[in-house]
Amino acid sequence: MTVNEQVAIDHGLKKDEYKKICDLLERIPNITELGIFSAMWNEHCSYKSSKLHLKNLPTKGKNVIQGPGENAGVIDIGDDDAIVFKIESHNHPSFIEPYQGAATGVGGIMRDVFTMGARPIANLNSIHFGSPQHKKTKNLLRGVVCGIGGYGNCMGIPTIAGQTSFDESYNGNILVNAMTLGLVKKNKIFYSKAAGLGKPVIYVGSKTGRDGIHGASMASAVFDEKIEEKKPTVQVGDPFTEKLLLEACLELMEGDSIIAIQDMGAAGLTSSSIEMASKGKLGIEFNLNKVPCREAKMTPYEIMLSESQERMLIVLENGKEDLAKKIFDKWNLDFAVIGKTTDSKKIELYFDNSKVADIPIDTLVQNSPMYDRKWKKSKLPKKIKIKKEDFKNLKIVNVLNKILSNPNICSKEWIWEQYDHTVMGDTIQKPGGDSGVVRIHGSNKAVAASVDSSAVYCWAHPLSGGKQIVCESWRNLISVGAQPIAITNCLNFGSPENEENMGEFVECVHGLGEASKYLDFPVVSGNVSFYNQTKDVGIKPTPTIGGVGLIKNYKNVITMGLKKTNNIIIVVGKTEGHLDQSIFARDILNQKNGPPPEINLFNEKNNGETILKLIEKNYVKSAHDVSLGGIITSLAKMCIKGKKGASIKKPKYLINIFEYFFGEDQGRYIIEIEKIDFKNVTEILEKNSVHYDELGIVNKNELIIDDKSKVTIDELIKSHTNWLTNYMNK
Amino acid sequence: MNSSVITFPGSNCDRDMDVALKKFGFKNKMVWHNDIELPKSDLVVLPGGFSYGDYLRCGSMASKSKIMKSVINFAKSGGKVMGICNGFQILVETGLLPGVLLRNKYLEFICKNVFVKINNKDNSYFKNIKKDTLELHIAHNEGNYFCSNEQIKEINDNNQIALYYSDKDGKVSEDNNPNGSIKNIASVFNKEKNVLGMMPHPERMIDPALSGEDGSIFFKNLINNLK
Numbered sequence: 018m019t020v021n022e023q024v025a026i027d028h029g030l031k032k033d034e035y036k037k038i039c040d041l042l043e044r045i046p047n048i049t050e051l052g053i054f055s056a057m058w059n060e061h062c063s064y065k066s067s068k069l070h071l072k073n074l075p076t077k078g079k080n081v082i083q084g085p086g087e088n089a090g091v092i093d094i095g096d097d098d099a100i101v102f103k104i105e106s107h108n109h110p111s112f113i114e115p116y117q118g119a120a121t122g123v124g125g126i127m128r129d130v131f132t133m134g135a136r137p138i139a140n141l142n143s144i145h146f147g148s149p150q151h152k153k154t155k156n157l158l159r160g161v162v163c164g165i166g167g168y169g170n171c172m173g174i175p176t177i178a179g180q181t182s183f184d185e186s187y188n189g190n191i192l193v194n195a196m197t198l199g200l201v202k203k204n205k206i207f208y209s210k211a212a213g214l215g216k217p218v219i220y221v222g223s224k225t226g227r228d229g230i231h232g233a234s235m236a237s238a239v240f241d242e243k244i245e246e247k248k249p250t251v252q253v254g255d256p257f258t259e260k261l262l263l264e265a266c267l268e269l270m271e272g273d274s275i276i277a278i279q280d281m282g283a284a285g286l287t288s289s290s291i292e293m294a295s296k297g298k299l300g301i302e303f304n305l306n307k308v309p310c311r312e313a314k315m316t317p318y319e320i321m322l323s324e325s326q327e328r329m330l331i332v333l334e335n336g337k338e339d340l341a342k343k344i345f346d347k348w349n350l351d352f353a354v355i356g357k358t359t360d361s362k363k364i365e366l367y368f369d370n371s372k373v374a375d376i377p378i379d380t381l382v383q384n385s386p387m388y389d390r391k392w393k394k395s396k397l398p399k400k401i402k403i404k405k406e407d408f409k410n411l412k413i414v415n416v417l418n419k420i421l422s423n424p425n426i427c428s429k430e431w432i433w434e435q436y437d438h439t440v441m442g443d444t445i446q447k448p449g450g451d452s453g454v455v456r457i458h459g460s461n462k463a464v465a466a467s468v469d470s471s472a473v474y475c476w477a478h479p480l481s482g483g484k485q486i487v488c489e490s491w492r493n494l495i496s497v498g499a500q501p502i503a504i505t506n507c508l509n510f511g512s513p514e515n516e517e518n519m520g521e522f523v524e525c526v527h528g529l530g531e532a533s534k535y536l537d538f539p540v541v542s543g544n545v546s547f548y549n550q551t552k553d554v555g556i557k558p559t560p561t562i563g564g565v566g567l568i569k570n571y572k573n574v575i576t577m578g579l580k581k582t583n584n585i586i587i588v589v590g591k592t593e594g595h596l597d598q599s600i601f602a603r604d605i606l607n608q609k610n611g612p613p614p615e616i617n618l619f620n621e622k623n624n625g626e627t628i629l630k631l632i633e634k635n636y637v638k639s640a641h642d643v644s645l646g647g648i649i650t651s652l653a654k655m656c657i658k659g660k661k662g663a664s665i666k667k668p669k670y671l672i673n674i675f676e677y678f679f680g681e682d683q684g685r686y687i688i689e690i691e692k693i694d695f696k697n698v699t700e701i702l703e704k705n706s707v708h709y710d711e712l713g714i715v716n717k718n719e720l721i722i723d724d725k726s727k728v729t730i731d732e733l734i735k736s737h738t739n740w741l742t743n744y745m746n747k
Numbered sequence: 748m749n750s751s752v753i754t755f756p757g758s759n760c761d762r763d764m765d766v767a768l769k770k771f772g773f774k775n776k777m778v779w780h781n782d783i784e785l786p787k788s789d790l791v792v793l794p795g796g797f798s799y800g801d802y803l804r805c806g807s808m809a810s811k812s813k814i815m816k817s818v819i820n821f822a823k824s825g826g827k828v829m830g831i832c833n834g835f836q837i838l839v840e841t842g843l844l845p846g847v848l849l850r851n852k853y854l855e856f857i858c859k860n861v862f863v864k865i866n867n868k869d870n871s872y873f874k875n876i877k878k879d880t881l882e883l884h885i886a887h888n889e890g891n892y893f894c895s896n897e898q899i900k901e902i903n904d905n906n907q908i909a910l911y912y913s914d915k916d917g918k919v920s921e922d923n924n925p926n927g928s929i930k931n932i933a934s935v936f937n938k939e940k941n942v943l944g945m946m947p948h949p950e951r952m953i954d955p956a957l958s959g960e961d962g963s964i965f966f967k968n969l970i971n972n973l974k
Contacts, residue, residue: 163855166856167856170797170858170886171759171797172759173759173760256797256800257797257799257800257801257802258800260756260759260797349756434855434857434858434859435857435858436858437856437858437886438858439858439884439886439948439957439958440759440760440763440795440886440951442766442950442953442954443957444957444958445956456956571956572956
């Protein structure tokens with residue numbers, strides 16, 4: 018095929034990008050080379066619209082071993098142990114083919130983690146669907162959940178936490194973000210930087226097929242009515258092969274054979290080889306006839322662009338080929354020496370004895386486009402005025418029951434019971450808590466992890482929303498008694514070519530950077546997913562934060578279920594009654610305007626650190642952060658989990674009872690303490706200038722508000738558990 | 748007591764089983780599926796997981812792997828063989844245990860705690876367990892036990908049903924059948940009661956910090972019975 022401007026445009030490149038390629042090469046590329054450029058220069062691989070802004074994120078900290086730029090981030094958790102973790106999106110493929118899209122998303126992120134030498138110990142996911150009434154939602158949800166489970170369960174890695182939301186802005190673009198944590202010894206971390214000349218480059222894992230060609234380019238474009246035709250760009254997963262690949266790689270990693278290793282993810286053999294060579298400032302040479310292929314007569318173009326799953330590229334020490342081959346043979350995996358490192362600083366490909374590509378690595382990486390896209394600043398919306406009569410006919414118990422059965426609040430048990438969350442025998446906190454917690458095998462330590470996003474807040478005001486999610490992640494870790502350490506982010510947005518979407522991106526990133534800097538909660542890895550858009554309609558901005566924290570002794574993990582009758586319930590943090598953008602305002606009052614709750618980073622940090630002090634002193638019997646649905650919703654969940662009731666009274670603030678109980682002010686927690694500790698606890702809170710309200714006491718089985726309104730815990734459980742199961746089985 | 752845990756390609760509860768057996772005093776060895784000889788063992792365990800990716804039929808390919816010849820001979824000469832989850836599926840495929848394991852009734856993977864009623868305590872696995880019901884954990888996609896009417900009669904008559912899914916008081920009814928198993932069967936023996944297959948995972952319930960501790964009761968009792 019002759020390459021010209023139109024062919025380049027068909028590959029997703031812009032006119033001026035094609036011109037730049039011709040200028041850099043000083044000639045017209047052939048079709049294989051054009052394919053390689055299009056794979057390296059698309060948004061998904063090149064971060065061309067985002068990197069200018071991502072530079073400003075805080076990425077360093079005393080526990081950070083490796084920040085962004087590798088396959089995953091790495092943090093130090095003491096005793097020579099390190100946690101490798103990252104979150105990644107698989108949005109576009111999951112909409113086209115939910116089972117395989119979600120499954121390969123999980124497979125891809127696990128590969129990113131074990132590429133670095135870490136055995137995966139926990140999976141999490143954040144999944145977002147269109148309105149429950151939308152005709153595609155149910156099947157997409159079923160397919161995605163089945164795909165996540167299908168892959169993670171077979172690998173034998175527990176799925177310990179997650180988040181699911183429904184919003185009509187995802188009707189045409191669902192989100193599937195998968196996160197994995199792995200455990201590695203600090204001195205056994207593997208990186209992707211190639212080194213040394215003439216070193217053998219080996220290919221291991223599955224054979225290369227024609228699946229997923231142009232997957233990364235597809236994920237860098239807007240959807241239209243021809244979406245069904247894109248099915249062949251979705252990769253097909255085989256978790257069994259990945260399990261073998263995991264064991265084989267970890268076995269090879271026990272020795273000292275590997276110089277560099279990189280999984281073949283987006284843009285397959287192309288991006289993995291180029292990244293390794295680029296980081297090592299080397300060249301790389303392949304004989305493509307040596308690549309194990311699944312199908313006959315695959316062309317160099319197809320081999321280089323295939324996104325077949327479960328494959329790795331490794332630069333070995335000379336003379337270690339036999340040893341490595343033996344291990345991969347044992348696990349029944351393909352093994353082939355396909356090339357070597359060179360000093361040419363070029364990627365040179367041979368096929369059927371002729372050279373089929375010859376590209377300087379610099380032109381693909383350092384010279385890749387970077388755009389300073391136009392973006393629009395958003396204003397803080399004016400506060401809505403809620404009139405007294407709006408509350409008049411509302412009964413607090415009815416409102417609470419309605420909120421507990423809201424699709425975004427209700428129990429997601431139907432989902433997480435399909436994920437194996439107990440395999441590996443170290444799951445201390447299973448899904449349904451503030452964070453998932455897994456023990457570090459054979460030790461007293463545990464890590465906590467949580468995934469969060471708040472698209473509604475980000476949509477109403479991206480800067481505040483960006484800050485809010487980081488704070489929410491921080492609170493979720495603190496609520497289980499973990500010291501927050503670092504985060505990974507998955508930034509899901511519409512088209513960067515649209516000024517408003519780009520503005521949402523820029524300001525969300527700004528907000529999350531500000532919060533993570535203030536909280537000393539650095540970003541160590543992440544991924545950007547733009548073009549979550551169908552025609553002109555983009556999704557609500559949805560940055561997802563995956564937070565990781567450390568618990569020194571797993572026996573001190575705090576759970577949210579209320580524990581003992583007559584214990585005291587305290588709300589920590591100040592309640593101003595902010596209803597704008599709350600579930601209450603949006604769902605009960607049908608009021609969708611106004612600003613999201615304000616973030617006060619000083620209070621956030623101070624309140625969180627004080628809670629950790631109380632936990633350390635063993636005062637806290639149960640804890641839960643206050644988030645969607647306000648104090649009463651959070652307390653109801655504590656009642657449900659603990660199968661206990663509570664008798665509570667609104668403090669004598671001047672605000673309305675609905676504002677107090679349903680307001681979504683930030684930086685708050687509910688804790689349960691013993692009566693005898695009350696004086697000590699409140700002294701600590703006062704000494705640290707932390708506002709608190711004494712809310713009431715734990716009782717047997719009823720939630721009683723201001724002596725007047727009553728509801729049994731059984732009724733709350735019903736409201737909370739039934740919606741999703743009924744919806745899925747209808 | 749010496750035990751052996753077989754690792755097939757795709758096994759993923761082999762480490763968990765190793766941890767559990769050692770915790771309760773077994774000297775455990777991991778055995779590779781391609782080995783031919785079993786080490787000297789008082790107990791052989793086929794662990795959970797997705798041997799050979801569950802391709803073709805769960806447990807089918809693993810039942811034909813090299814080591815299984817020795818396992819089958821060991822079982823036929825009276826050796827204790829226990830298959831958990833995928834291990835149960837493998838034992839059914841070898842013909843050492845009766846019946847088959849179909850996909851769960853609602854076609855969904857299920858991971859949760861369940862209660863099981865012990866039906867037969869006259870064997871080395873459950874003898875001396877004081878409780879009549881145990882709280883264990885299941886995690887499977889194909890745990891829906893099925894067999895013909897004649898077989899049901901036969902295993903009933905021979906007292907081969909080991910565990911029923913039940914409520915916490917041991918009441919067996921459709922309400923507490925998680926996967927559609929015929930008669931709520933969660934676990935069966937061979938005729939001689941030296942081979943046991945069970946869907947629940949006792950190895951995941953050996954620590955108060957985990958989902959529960961009834962697995963500890965099972966293992967403590969097992970090693971004492973084998974001594």
